[in-house]
Amino acid sequence: MGSAAGAPTHARRRAGRPPQAVLSSARITKAALKLVSADGYKGLTMAALAKSLNVAPSALYNHVRSKQDVLLLVEDHLMGRVDVTAFGVEPWAEAVKIWAHSYRNVFAAHLPLIPVIALLPVTNAPATITMYEAVTKGFLAAGWPSDSIIDAVVALESFIYGSAYDVNAPADIFDAGSLAPQAPHFAAAVTQRSNPGGQSDANAAFTLGLSAMIAGLLATSTRVSDTE
Amino acid sequence: MGSAAGAPTHARRRAGRPPQAVLSSARITKAALKLVSADGYKGLTMAALAKSLNVAPSALYNHVRSKQDVLLLVEDHLMGRVDVTAFGVEPWAEAVKIWAHSYRNVFAAHLPLIPVIALLPVTNAPATITMYEAVTKGFLAAGWPSDSIIDAVVALESFIYGSAYDVNAPADIFDAGSLAPQAPHFAAAVTQRSNPGGQSDANAAFTLGLSAMIAGLLATSTRVSDTE
DNA sequence: ACCTGAACACCGTTCAAGT
DNA sequence: ACCTGAACACCGTTCAAGT
Numbered sequence: 001m002g003s004a005a006g007a008p009t010h011a012r013r014r015a016g017r018p019p020q021a022v023l024s025s026a027r028i029t030k031a032a033l034k035l036v037s038a039d040g041y042k043g044l045t046m047a048a049l050a051k052s053l054n055v056a057p058s059a060l061y062n063h064v065r066s067k068q069d070v071l072l073l074v075e076d077h078l079m080g081r082v083d084v085t086a087f088g089v090e091p092w093a094e095a096v097k098i099w100a101h102s103y104r105n106v107f108a109a110h111l112p113l114i115p116v117i118a119l120l121p122v123t124n125a126p127a128t129i130t131m132y133e134a135v136t137k138g139f140l141a142a143g144w145p146s147d148s149i150i151d152a153v154v155a156l157e158s159f160i161y162g163s164a165y166d167v168n169a170p171a172d173i174f175d176a177g178s179l180a181p182q183a184p185h186f187a188a189a190v191t192q193r194s195n196p197g198g199q200s201d202a203n204a205a206f207t208l209g210l211s212a213m214i215a216g217l218l219a220t221s222t223r224v225s226d227t228e
Numbered sequence: 229m230g231s232a233a234g235a236p237t238h239a240r241r242r243a244g245r246p247p248q249a250v251l252s253s254a255r256i257t258k259a260a261l262k263l264v265s266a267d268g269y270k271g272l273t274m275a276a277l278a279k280s281l282n283v284a285p286s287a288l289y290n291h292v293r294s295k296q297d298v299l300l301l302v303e304d305h306l307m308g309r310v311d312v313t314a315f316g317v318e319p320w321a322e323a324v325k326i327w328a329h330s331y332r333n334v335f336a337a338h339l340p341l342i343p344v345i346a347l348l349p350v351t352n353a354p355a356t357i358t359m360y361e362a363v364t365k366g367f368l369a370a371g372w373p374s375d376s377i378i379d380a381v382v383a384l385e386s387f388i389y390g391s392a393y394d395v396n397a398p399a400d401i402f403d404a405g406s407l408a409p410q411a412p413h414f415a416a417a418v419t420q421r422s423n424p425g426g427q428s429d430a431n432a433a434f435t436l437g438l439s440a441m442i443a444g445l446l447a448t449s450t451r452v453s454d455t456e
Numbered sequence: 457a458c459c460t461g462a463a464c465a466c467c468g469t470t471c472a473a474g475t
Numbered sequence: 476a477c478c479t480g481a482a483c484a485c486c487g488t489t490c491a492a493g494t
Contacts, residue, residue: 155437158390165346183361209383212444
């Protein structure tokens with residue numbers, strides 16, 4: 001699909017025309033990702049996107065209905081980078097860990113997409129649907145009852161989205177400053193955190209929470225069979 | 229604190245002046261909340277905020293450095309609505325559930341504040357620090373080792389933030405549409421979800437994930453004593 | 457069908473000038 | 476110290492006009 005995106009389909013037009021700027025969803029997605037890589041999401045404006053594609057901003061609206069549509073294109077592209085290969089190969093708990101780590105790491109670098117993933121229907125997001133299909137099959141193979149799979153996946157995803165934010169939290173996010181004397185137990189707990197500051201904090205909390213949720217899901221589930 | 233916000237402190241000025249529009253953090257917070265209640269976060273602009281306070285937009289910048297500061301004021305105010313009263317009264321697991329439900333429900337109605345909570349330091353956010361102090365004391369009372377309390381709280385919060393988004397997801401978010409035939413297992417799991425569509429889905433996933441994480445934290449913790 | 461150019465209705469923020 | 480008024484540098488989006 002989309003393989004002929006670069007091929008002009010109007011060869012019957014007479015020659016001698018100025019070269020046509022052939023826009024497409026694929027080219028828009030690629031250009032958007034390049035802008036984000038260079039300048040972050042503040043650099044992803046419709047004007048900048050159009051400029052990078054050598055068209056007028058209004059030309060974009062022949063291919064997307066809104067900037068939200070552009071974000072959905074980028075989101076779906078990135079969902080293809082989430083590693084689902086462990087499902088059906090590794091034991092369920094291990095596969096979930098690999099998937100969750102990959103999922104969090106991909107979107108920790110794309111925080112503005114989290115509301116897009118969390119709130120927009122998956123319709124016309126093929127890579128996202130493919131990801132969910134692989135995950136569902138992994139749960140089914142582990143004997144998960146099918147009426148609770150989506151709830152379990154949603155719970156895990158909720159934790160993953162929140163954890164993606166946490167990756168980007170500054171090291172001093174829990175520094176109470178001058179108000180520390182009024183919250184002595186909290187301030188002490190922050191100080192006594194295993195390795196306070198830095199990204200290792202986010203990893204410690206993520207690993208702890210993920211292990212806990214996986215263990216809890218295993219304990220409360222009514223799975224029929226198990227590949228572990 | 230802030231009790232004299234409405235009282236003019238320049239009584240020595242001679243009379244006969246036009247009435248002064250006394251701005252303050254408290255008045256800005258209240259006006260911002262009112263705008264959000266009326267129109268949502270799209271209605272919270274610096275211009276609208278200024279208008280509702282009968283000042284020029286530029287006047288706001290004598291009290292806040294940016295719109296982010298306004299959002300932080302609102303966030304801290306709302307954090308005071310999170311119910312922490314169960315800590316030290318109910319058993320730990322029950323107290324966490326009450327706190328988590330309250331926390332999620334407060335911010336499900338204020339999604340744009342989630343990046344603010346997740347990424348901005350708690351310095352000068354007194355209600356937020358007060359909330360963390362109560363939670364920390366609840367964990368300590370349940371025998372939680374102090375070097376793992378913050379990680380556990382961060383893990384729970386990450387899940388809460390993601391779940392707040394999920395409350396606002398449309399009922400058809402997992403409708404694959406025309407792509408359903410390419411993801412048969414996923415589409416079937418969506419159909420077989422206990423009560424597909426509506427907000428009860430979000431509640432089912434939230435309850436499942438929260439129970440799992442609490443059970444998992446209890447199982448893997450090295451708590452010394454326990455009030456349960 | 458797809459693009460251009462101009463315009464529209466906004467944003468958050470700055471700053472000289474007032475009192 | 477705190478406010479006004481004007482301006483700045485943007486945004487996303489629309490639409491008549493072209494080819």
